[in-house]
Amino acid sequence: TAPSPVGPVPNARQIEWYHREMIAFFHFGMNTFTNDNEGDGTASPQLFNPTALDCNQWTGVLKSAGITSAILVAKHADGFCNWPTAHTNYSVKNSPWKDGKGDVVREFTDACKSAGIKAGIYLGPHDRHDSRYGTDDYNNYYADQLSELLRNYGPIWEIWWDGAGADKLTTAYYTRWADSVRRLQPNCVVFGTKNSNAFADCRWMGNESGISGDPCWSTINLSSIKNESDNISALNHGEINGTAYVPAEVDVSIRPSWFYHSEEDTRVKSLATLWDIYFNSVGHNSVLLLNxxxxxxxxxxxxxxxxxxxxxxxxxxxxxxxxxxGATIKTLHPRGENYKPSNMVDNLEQTYYATTDNAKTDTIVFNLGTAKTFDVLMLQEVIELGHRTTGWSVEYSKNGKNWTPIPEATGKQSIGYKWLVKFKPVTASYVRLRITEGKACAAIHTFGIYKQRMLEHD
Ligand code: OTN
Known part of the structure; x- marks a missing residue:
């Protein structure tokens, strides 16, 4: 029989979300045209005028990168709306773009649909343009816009509730909005912050530099999300005994700013930085949201x-x-035929290795047959069964007798959906994974070793 789940486990939306691994973020709005990042909400709609908008170009970039979902900023804190909303005049309706007949949300969701990409929406809770901000009338205004977006543009896979400037928005606001999300788009993932903590499927991880903590648990206490500024470390690392399953989504921009500025054309992050970000986000049990x-x-x-x-x-x-x-694998506490060690290296989604119920530790030796050179490790746990392993290390050997630790892979704690480690290349015929601590018997989906394929750095 299968191991029993332990602790908080993911819902169906979170399992789908983890498998995206990387999501693209598109900040495109009034700030693009005023060369700003945080417009004050007074810029004239006349300024919004893209000369060659082509959302199929955006989705083409994602397709060739293998990115399967994307989130568009429909309204940032300056309040300007990219779609012709019925609920304010501060929108594309009053811009020269396509004579006021344009709709960026429509073009984006259509392009996503034809490219097979899951579309998500950032609808900024904070609003510097609308004088009703922070009143009940604003609650209604936002609710109206939210249902407009969730009803009229097909499936929406994520809604992003930025906590920036949002402190006036009480839980009552979010309760109403979340109810509408759940009713109109049952599969929509909620990025929740501060007072939307109770509805969060995923959390902010405490910085905008692309670095999730080590360890990084998918579990956390909701109070840490609510009182964000006092709990940056908890957001970054999660909490091993946290009572809620709210994994980390890593929002970071490929450039210094969230919005486009021509003077940053030469400051696109280097490949080395992006490679580190990938390892520190996707490789730290988080999903990368790359702008x-x-x-x-x-x-x-x-x-x-x-x-x-x-x-x-x-x-x-x-x-x-x-x-x-193809390695020959020996373990101390195999659970049996359905959970055999080779399941860790078979590349199949459904199979995994598990230990017997009373074995929270194990020593797993991979005999590679011949000497192999590698500089990356990958571990994946069966997330449906909760965080189980809480301590692990990896060592290598030429003869299966004398073992050398990999310092970067020593004394590790969390695994979760995916954990990656990179290090200087080692050559070995044997590798061993020592599971040193656990909340319950181990359930390991993947153990992988790889050689980095580097491209020229800029
Ligand atoms: O000044 N800020 O608002 C700020 C500066 C640096 C990093 C974050 C923030 S705000 C922060 O943004 C997050 C997304 O990156 C989440 O939405 C948080 O809830 C929010 O407080």
Whole structure:
């Protein structure tokens, strides 16, 4: 029989969300045209005028990078709406773009649909333009816009409730809005912050630099999300005994700013930085939400496209071949035929290795057959069964007798959906995973070793 779940476990939305691994973020709005990041809400709608907007270009970039979902900023804190909402005049309706007949949300969701990409929406809770902000009338205004977006644009896979400037918005506001999300889009993931903590499927992880903690637990106490500023470390690391399952989503921009500024064309993050971000987000049991800010034309600039292509080539190249596949594997506490050790290296979604119920620790030896050179490790746990393993280390050996620790993979704690470690290349015929601590018997979905495929750095 299967191991019993332990502690908080993910809901169906969270399981789907983890499998996205990377999501693209598109900050595109009034700030794009005023060269701002935090407009004060007074800029004239006349300024919004992309000359060549093409959301199919955006989704083309994602397709070639293998990114399967994307989130568009429909309204940032300056209050300007990218779609012709019926609920304010501060929108594309009053811009020269397409004579006021344009709709960025429509073009985005249509492009996503034809590319097979899951569309999500950022509808900024904070609003500097609308004088009703912080009153009951604003609650109604936001609710109306939310249902407009959730009713008229097909499936929406994520709604993003930025906590920035949102302290006036009480739980009562979010209770109403969350009810509408759940009714209109049952599969929609909620990025929740501060007073929307109770509705959060995923959480902020405490910085905008792309670095989730080590460890990084999917569990946390909701009070840490609510009182964010006092709990940055808890957001970053999660809490091993947290009572809620709210994993981390890592929002970071490929450029210094969230919105496009031509002076940052030469400051797109280096491949080395993006590679570190990938390991510190996707590789730290989190989902990466990587921002590509479209420019004034309404296109993703060539510098960003090039970087995105290189990053995806490095990811695909590195993880193409698990050098542990085909290994002969010996463990101390195998659970039995349905949970056999080779399930860890079979590349199949449904199978995993598990230990017997009373074995929270184990020593798992992979005999690679021949010497292999590798510099990356991947571990995946069966997330449906909760966080189980809480202590692990990896060592290697030439002869299966004398073991050398990998310092970067020593004294590790969390695993979760995916944990990655990179280090200087080692050559070995044997690798061993020591599970040193657990809340319950181990359930390991994947153990992988890989050789990094690096591209020229810029
Ligand atoms: O000044 N800020 O508002 C700020 C500066 C640096 C990092 C974050 C923030 S606000 C913060 O943004 C997060 C998303 O990156 C979440 O929405 C948090 O709830 C919010 O407080």
């Amino acid at each position: 590509y800010p479209p420019n004034k034309e309404g296109l993703i600039s060539s510098a960003d496209v090039k970087k995105s292509d290189s990053l995806s080539a490095m990811i695909r190249g590195t993880f193409k071949t698990n050098l542990a596949s």
